[in-house]
Amino acid sequence: MELSKVSVRNGLKPRPEPYWQKLGSGRALGYRQGKTGGSWVARHYDSAQSRKLQSKLGDFGQLPATDRYAAALEAARRWFERLDKGGMARDITVQVACEQYAATRPDAAKRFNRYVYNHSFAKIPLSKLTDHHVATWRNQLERTPALISRSKKGEPVTRARSPATINRDIAPVRAALNRAFRGRAVLEDHAWKFAL
Structure with a gap:
């Protein structure tokens, strides 16, 4: 037809x-x-x-x-x-890649809940992910203040996010995306290779 x-x-x-x-x-x-x-x-x-x-x-x-x-x-x-090229038939999103990675890593799951799942970045299929998407997410994370005090009394105390804190927060995301790349869920890693 x-x-x-x-x-x-x-x-x-x-x-x-x-x-x-x-x-x-x-x-x-x-x-x-x-x-x-x-x-x-x-x-x-x-x-x-x-x-x-x-x-x-x-x-x-x-x-x-x-x-x-x-x-x-x-x-x-x-x-x-x-x-x-040996890729998977089904495209997965950033969130699915993170969920699969976090299945055995509770600390990563907490970071994903705070910084990934509630962001539009999480809904993007890996095959459509660009360095612009990743850089935009990273820039927003860098601007997010780090919480210092978790006291229920009074205003929360925050400070500017340090480079070390940013690295700790993006490391599990980078690991999740690299795991998806090694598993052939996506055939290229250029979207996050340099942006993260």
């Missing part, structure tokens, strides 16, 4: 199973037509393990309808490339 034409996609009947367009051996781009719009999905057949892998690509609703096919095709190609 040719999914590049808007008129073809608009004429599809809504159904849970995507309409597929073959891209190559074991690769396809799918379009799932819903009642109020459609979304894109990629499919890869792993012949070594005799299994089909799928990745939801999104609806690309922010783009004009004429540009959505090209955007979906590019997203599918990036996913296929990641699989070809």
